[in-house]
Amino acid sequence: MTKQFAEIDSENRVIQVLEVDAADVDNHGGDQSQTAVDYVSSYLSLSSPKNRWVQTCKNNSFRKRCAAIGGTYDSEKDAFIFPKPYDNFIFNSETLDWEPPIPYPTTEIRGIKWDPITNKWKAIDTMEMDPEILFWDENALVWKN
Numbered sequence: 001m002t003k004q005f006a007e008i009d010s011e012n013r014v015i016q017v018l019e020v021d022a023a024d025v026d027n028h029g030g031d032q033s034q035t036a037v038d039y040v041s042s043y044l045s046l047s048s049p050k051n052r053w054v055q056t057c058k059n060n061s062f063r064k065r066c067a068a069i070g071g072t073y074d075s076e077k078d079a080f081i082f083p084k085p086y087d088n089f090i091f092n093s094e095t096l097d098w099e100p101p102i103p104y105p106t107t108e109i110r111g112i113k114w115d116p117i118t119n120k121w122k123a124i125d126t127m128e129m130d131p132e133i134l135f136w137d138e139n140a141l142v143w144k145n
Contacts, residue, residue, distance in 0.1 A: 003031070004057060005040050006067035006080070010050040014067045014080070017056060018044060031055060032062060056080060064096055086116045105136045109143055112136075 002019035009015050020040055029035025032055055040053050056067035064079035072081045079096050089098040100114055105121050115122040121136035123143065134143040 003055065004066070005037075005044070005053045006056045006073065007046055008052050008054050008073045009048065012072045012075070014069050014071045014073060015047055015051065016069060017067050020044070025055070031057075086114065088116075088119060102136070102138045105143070106141055107143065109134065 001022040003022050003025045004017055004019055006017045007015040024039065025031060025036045028039035036055065037053050040055075044053065046052070054063075054067070054073055056063060058066050060066055063073075064077075065082065067073065067080045068082050070083040073079075074081060074096065077096065081091075081096055082098065084091070084098050086100070088101050090101065091097075092099050100121075101119065102121065105112060105123075109123045109125065111124045113122055115135075118135065120138075123134050123136075124131050125134050125143070132145050134145050136142075137144050
């Protein structure tokens with residue numbers, strides 16, 4: 001088994017995520033311990049002396065979520081933040097998530113995705129014989145083609 005550590009640069013960006021042997025972490029202070037970080041730092045090279053290692057995890061059991069390259073680490077909230085998915089998404093400092101400028105549709109349909117070209121929610125209605133592309137009308141709260 002392995003455990004993951006993220007390299008964080010001086011601007012708190014995630015540069016890389018590496019795996020280490022779980023026994024090494026467990027035998028050197030355990031999860032989220034400074035002793036484990038020190039141990040990992042003793043044999044994993046950093047890209048820059050200004051960088052540091054922070055433990056992350058694949059199952060999101062601590063630090064909100066697994067670190068993602070291009071994302072950031074908020075040391076005050078002890079949480080990893082995903083990279084901004086689209087230019088017009090807004091950061092919610094309470095949930096630590098990026099949110100679209102239009103809330104997620106209240107009516108479920110298959111294949112909902114954010115369309116950065118139209119800046120709307122888009123879905124493909126696969127229930128029809130001839131599938132059509134639908135867009136969420138945020139004012140009428142319905143799907144339209």
